[in-house]
Amino acid sequence: MRPEIQAFLADGPLPDEDAEEEEIDRRVAQLDDITRPVTGEEARALADCFGPDNCYGVAWTLLHLIETGPNPVFGVRPGPRAGEWQHRLWQRCVIGGLVADEPAR
Numbered sequence: 001m002r003p004e005i006q007a008f009l010a011d012g013p014l015p016d017e018d019a020e021e022e023e024i025d026r027r028v029a030q031l032d033d034i035t036r037p038v039t040g041e042e043a044r045a046l047a048d049c050f051g052p053d054n055c056y057g058v059a060w061t062l063l064h065l066i067e068t069g070p071n072p073v074f075g076v077r078p079g080p081r082a083g084e085w086q087h088r089l090w091q092r093c094v095i096g097g098l099v100a101d102e103p104a105r
Contacts (some may be wrong), residue, residue, distance in 0.1 A: 004033045005042050014051035014058055024056060031061050036068040043069030050085035059085055063092075072098045 001009075008030045015023050038046065043066045050059055063085060066073060072093040078086040094101045 001039075001042055001045065002034075004030070004035075005038070005046065008034065009045055009049065013049050014055045014062065016052045017054070017056055019055075024058060027055075028058055028061065031058070031065060034065060036065065038065060038069040040070045040073075043067075043071075043073050047073050047086060047089060050083050052083075063089060067092070071096070074099075077102050 008027075011027065011030070014027055046062060046066050049062060054060070066089065072090075074086070074090055074093070077090055090099070093099045
C-alpha cells in the first residue's frame with residue numbers, strides 16, 4: 001500500500017463537521033496527495049475511513065477516490081452496522097450494474 005494512503009488511514013475516519021477548519025483542510029490535502037487510481041486493497045481500506053457525516057463534501061471526495069479503484073469494493077451488501085457511506089458505495093455499484101442487489105442481512 002502506498003505511503004500517502006497509509007498516512008491517510010493512520011489518521012482514522014474523516015472528522016465530523018464540528019472539526020476545526022485546519023483539520024478538515026489537512027484531510028483534504030491528504031486526499032489530494034493520493035494519485036488515482038487506487039488499488040483494490042487501497043479502496044477497501046479507504047472505505048472504512050468515512051466519518052459520521054458529509055464533512056463539508058469531503059466524504060464525496062473520498063467516495064470518488066474509492067471509485068477509481070476496481071469495483072465493486074464490497075462483494076456483499078454492507079451489514080446493518082456499516083455507515084451511510086458504505087451503503088452509498090454499495091448502492092452505486094448496484095445502480096451501475098456491477099453487483100446484483102440482495103436483501104439486507
